[in-house]
Amino acid sequence: MRIVVTGGAGFIGSHIVDRLVEEGHEVVVVDNLSSGRREFVNKSAEFHVRDLKEREWGVGIRGDVVFHFAANPEVRISTTEPSVHFNENVLATFNVLEWARQTGVRTVVFASSSTVYGDAQVLPTPEEEPLRPISVYGAAKAAGEIMCGTYARLYGIRCLAIRYANIVGPRLRHGVIYDFIMKLKKNPNVLEVLGDGTQRKSYLYIKDAVDATLLAWRKFEELGEPFLALNVGNVDAVRVLDIAQIVAEVLGLKPEIKLIPTTPDGRGWPGDVKYMTLSINKLLKLTGWKPAMTSAEAVRKTAEELAGELWR
Ligand code: NAD
Structure with missing residues (x-):
């Protein structure tokens, strides 16, 4: 299968790429190297330095599935620079979904976050709890999920949102x-x-996170739902x-x-x-x-x- 991984030069994305390559998939990495590193990109993957904030970022790039992991993950800068999260996380996600719609991508796996719940009333927090983010980062992830769900229902692109706890490694x-x-x-x-x-x-080791993500994705491909949100944490x-x-x-x-x-x-x-x-x-x-x-x-x-x- 041909799989595009945005943010594939970053922490989680590069580990996902390594595993997908190991499993024999054809992998295409898209990353603007703002925080990612060229040396983290698996040598067997095709690599494009592109900025997802650009509407035309996807020219010439095709895939059956996209793992959309590019983002600015620094929750703390929400406080002082909210526009960073709008541009890197909301606009970029919209541009990825538009590219997916125009090029016939079948499935989007979206890297969401536990921050969508804000100060949750229930711990451990189940997926059914309301999304009440308290940071612009969390709001941007919630917005991304809602856009993914809407594209799934409207355009038939299936979308799996993974709400990660803190992933480390x-x-x-x-x-x-x-x-x-x-x-x-x-x-x-x-x-x-x-x-x-x-x-x-909650902190989850990267190998556990990659195992969980790929198991969830494979299961999601067998299900009929257009959109599914799943927690991945410890x-x-x-x-x-x-x-x-x-x-x-x-x-x-x-x-x-x-x-x-x-x-x-x-x-x-x-x-x-x-x-x-x-x-x-x-x-x-x-x-x-x-x-x-x-x-x-x-x-x-x-x-x-x-x-x-x-x-x-
Ligand atoms: P990271 O910063 O290591 O990786 C993000 C990658 O995206 C980087 O390689 C960066 O260069 C790239 N990128 C950023 N903006 C881009 C743009 N406009 N165009 C192209 N590439 C761009 O972060 P990470 O920890 O690997 O996080 C990966 C994803 O998982 C993010 O979406 C993040 O919000 C989400 N997430 C991470 C955690 C965690 O604990 N690490 C928890 C919850 C959610």
């Missing part, structure tokens, strides 16, 4: 583990932690302060931990969801998938691997 270049390592590289004696440190979220969660501890331990450091208050209720930044765990029962029922690693194990393994990549 080698090649990760954003998020709390990466930030802690980079801060400690600058100053090994002090580690600043944004918020009150009690933020508690069954447990870990506190930010514990992540700080794990990262320091892995690096062999004993920094002073400094809590930096940013909101009155102890969030890492305005729009930060403080407690997040997703229910994975729907995916479990559909595919039998369960994560192999806990959140804490995923964080530790990632800290070790990123230390190898970044601690030079």
Whole structure:
């Protein structure tokens, strides 16, 4: 099968590409290298440097299926630069759907996020909970899902939206583990932690995330529904302060931990969801998938691997 992966030079996208290539698919990567790296792109994939914000980005590119993983994933910049999320995440997704409609793509797999739920009333949060994002990033993902669903019902392009928890592993270049390592590289004696440190979220190792995504996609291809949203996350969660501890331990450091208050209720930044765990029962029922690693194990393994990549 010919599969286009947008964001295939980024963290999750490049691991998806590796697996699709391994499985014998013809893979086409589209990425503008804004945060992705050329060296992360599998050598067996066809690679196009294109910007999805351009209406004509897809000229000459064809695929049966598209994994739309390109985005700006930095939730934090929602606070100061909301237009980035509109352009990189809403406009780009619209342009991908238009290309899919015009070129006859059969299925879109859209990388959505747990942030679509905002401060969920139910934890672990099932897919049926209302979408009430509290960041522009989350709003952009919710908008992307609604557009995908509409294109599915209106134009017959089937769409699977995967609502990822925090995904971690080698090649990760954003998020709390990466930030802690980079801060400690600058100053090994002090580690600043944004918020009150009690933020508690679910972390899933990249191999688990890729397994879950591909199982979900294959199952979705057998189903009749035009649109389906599925959570992909871990069954447990870990506190930010514990992540700080794990990262320091892995690096062999004993920094002073400094809590930096940013909101009155102890969030890492305005729009930060403080407690997040997703229910994975729907995916479990559909595919039998369960994560192999806990959140804490995923964080530790990632800290070790990123230390190898970044601690030079
Ligand atoms: P990433 O930044 O590593 O990858 C995103 C890729 O998209 C990069 O290679 C970047 O260069 C590319 N890109 C960005 N804007 C583009 C544009 N306009 N045109 C072409 N390419 C563009 O991020 P990631 O962590 O791999 O995230 C992948 C997807 O999963 C994103 O959609 C993200 O929102 C979503 N997601 C990630 C997580 C996570 O924990 N990593 C959690 C929930 C959802």
